[in-house]
Amino acid sequence: MIGAPPSPISVAELSATALTLRQRLVTTSATAKIPHLGSCLSCVELLVALYWQELRIDPAQPEDPDRDRFLLSKGHGAPILFKVLAERGFFPLERLEDFGKAGSVFHEHPPKPGYIPGVEAATGSLGHGLPMALGMALAARIQQRPTRCYALLSDGECNEGSIWEAALLAASQKVHSLTAIIDFNKWQATGRSQEVMALDPLAAKWEAFGWHAQEIDGHDFEAIAAALAAARAETERPSVIVAHTVKGKGVSFMEDDNNWHYRTPNSEELAAALAELEPF
Amino acid sequence: MRDAFAQEMTRLAAKRTDLALLSGDIGNRMFDRYKQVAPERFFNCGIAEANMMSVAAGMALSGLRPVIYTIAPFTTTRCLEQIRVGVAYHQAPVVIVGTGSGLSYAELGPTHHSLEDMAIMRTLPGLNVLAPADSAELVAQLRQALDAPHPTYMRIGKKGEPSLHSKSAELGIGKANLLREGSDLLVVGVGPILDEALQAAETVAQDGVSVAVASLSGVKPLDTAFLDAMAKRFQSWISLEEHGITGGLGSALLEWLSERKGTPVSLKRLGVPDAYLHELGNQSYTRCQLGLDAAGLAESIRQELVA
Numbered sequence: 001m002i003g004a005p006p007s008p009i010s011v012a013e014l015s016a017t018a019l020t021l022r023q024r025l026v027t028t029s030a031t032a033k034i035p036h037l038g039s040c041l042s043c044v045e046l047l048v049a050l051y052w053q054e055l056r057i058d059p060a061q062p063e064d065p066d067r068d069r070f071l072l073s074k075g076h077g078a079p080i081l082f083k084v085l086a087e088r089g090f091f092p093l094e095r096l097e098d099f100g101k102a103g104s105v106f107h108e109h110p111p112k113p114g115y116i117p118g119v120e121a122a123t124g125s126l127g128h129g130l131p132m133a134l135g136m137a138l139a140a141r142i143q144q145r146p147t148r149c150y151a152l153l154s155d156g157e158c159n160e161g162s163i164w165e166a167a168l169l170a171a172s173q174k175v176h177s178l179t180a181i182i183d184f185n186k187w188q189a190t191g192r193s194q195e196v197m198a199l200d201p202l203a204a205k206w207e208a209f210g211w212h213a214q215e216i217d218g219h220d221f222e223a224i225a226a227a228l229a230a231a232r233a234e235t236e237r238p239s240v241i242v243a244h245t246v247k248g249k250g251v252s253f254m255e256d257d258n259n260w261h262y263r264t265p266n267s268e269e270l271a272a273a274l275a276e277l278e279p280f
Numbered sequence: 281m282r283d284a285f286a287q288e289m290t291r292l293a294a295k296r297t298d299l300a301l302l303s304g305d306i307g308n309r310m311f312d313r314y315k316q317v318a319p320e321r322f323f324n325c326g327i328a329e330a331n332m333m334s335v336a337a338g339m340a341l342s343g344l345r346p347v348i349y350t351i352a353p354f355t356t357t358r359c360l361e362q363i364r365v366g367v368a369y370h371q372a373p374v375v376i377v378g379t380g381s382g383l384s385y386a387e388l389g390p391t392h393h394s395l396e397d398m399a400i401m402r403t404l405p406g407l408n409v410l411a412p413a414d415s416a417e418l419v420a421q422l423r424q425a426l427d428a429p430h431p432t433y434m435r436i437g438k439k440g441e442p443s444l445h446s447k448s449a450e451l452g453i454g455k456a457n458l459l460r461e462g463s464d465l466l467v468v469g470v471g472p473i474l475d476e477a478l479q480a481a482e483t484v485a486q487d488g489v490s491v492a493v494a495s496l497s498g499v500k501p502l503d504t505a506f507l508d509a510m511a512k513r514f515q516s517w518i519s520l521e522e523h524g525i526t527g528g529l530g531s532a533l534l535e536w537l538s539e540r541k542g543t544p545v546s547l548k549r550l551g552v553p554d555a556y557l558h559e560l561g562n563q564s565y566t567r568c569q570l571g572l573d574a575a576g577l578a579e580s581i582r583q584e585l586v587a
Contacts, residue, residue, distance in 0.1 A: 133338060135339040165331030
């Protein structure tokens, strides 16, 4: 049965998990030629904090109706989500050996539920995950379930009008069981997110839309945990956590370099990246 | 038709706790009784159809049976991407109801005409596309759609449409019915415009021409058993839809005919020409202008039988 949130895990353990996931992610990107590496690296801590500390989920019962729901609204982050789900026990890590191969269900975006345990919705066309999570939160309210719903968005995704439509409805419906987390890595596919569309001040926009808004360092586990706890404590408004992150985080020559939105590492770059991702 | 929809939704909401109704800020007062019965399961989602569609998909993936209600173009083409990804691809059992379909709101102009919806919606795998001819057909289809494991799009009229089906007709999704028997030609159509066909059949009967009229009830799935039976009886067919001539009922019938073996059928497609309408009037005026009223249809029937 889905019960209380997971017991606390030390920051050292969370950091070790994040490091392992980054190693596997970079390796898969290089060997299977999977892009969106920078976008995946920027949200590793957010996903680790959610899946190991926050979500009330049981990998042995991935369809328990009382479970919390996590939707990767930024569906191009699927490569890191798949690593997280495997490491968290939703399916054996060996299944990811098929990643990117013809005929595999593991490709660049999450498929609809039923193909990969733990995946709650198909995303990849941006602006869908948050409204779907809102629908799931409203359903849980009607069904009187304890479910909380979480959606991880990219800053570029906040260009989509449907995100702001969802923001307005969630506020009018007072859906406090809904938490949006924005992986604010300051880049979208072809430019600085602030230059493409005037996102700043992003947290203030959400606040003005009626949300409980927090700004944190999205690579700081203690800050993430505190923000998620504050979101849970909110009893009126939906919550947004604007997580300041670095695209390509963890590999010095990828950090804040938007070429790694589409590029995949060659063998020398993979070796250099893995050398930086060694445990201390 | 829309009153029949609201009444049936109210009745069902009292019985089914999994039913939710999402409105795109229309239906003022229409859902007052529903809101009394199930206030916690009514959502005015505002003028934000893209979000509304994804919200409904999320609800359906969590075990609810959401029904979306707004004006046909706004619940189809306005949010097609959300229907394609959230509803159709996920096979989330949402019932999408488009009211005022076809030329119901002709005088409101092309922004409010829905002349592409059936064509576009029937390209989405796993989505039924229904077009009931009267309230009885609507109610039967709505009940079945809410028990189906897949999503549904249903285009309905506005209000005041006459009842066309007999009380004994077996109605439902993928069910066709003869509204009038005949022997010389078959008019096969969808939607409330079939009333015009029945009047046209009456008109030409005075000249000794015997026309059968059938409601196909939707364009996906097609009642192919019924169509096969009709193909054995009628060589001359006219398809009738208050919809653009491209991609809707007539096209669906041509696709079916192209796969069919057997005696040939001559099919004349009637619908709205492939153009936007600028000189506006109400629905009756517009049907008349386009030759889709009873008089225009009677003329088309005569021409088919001469040709």
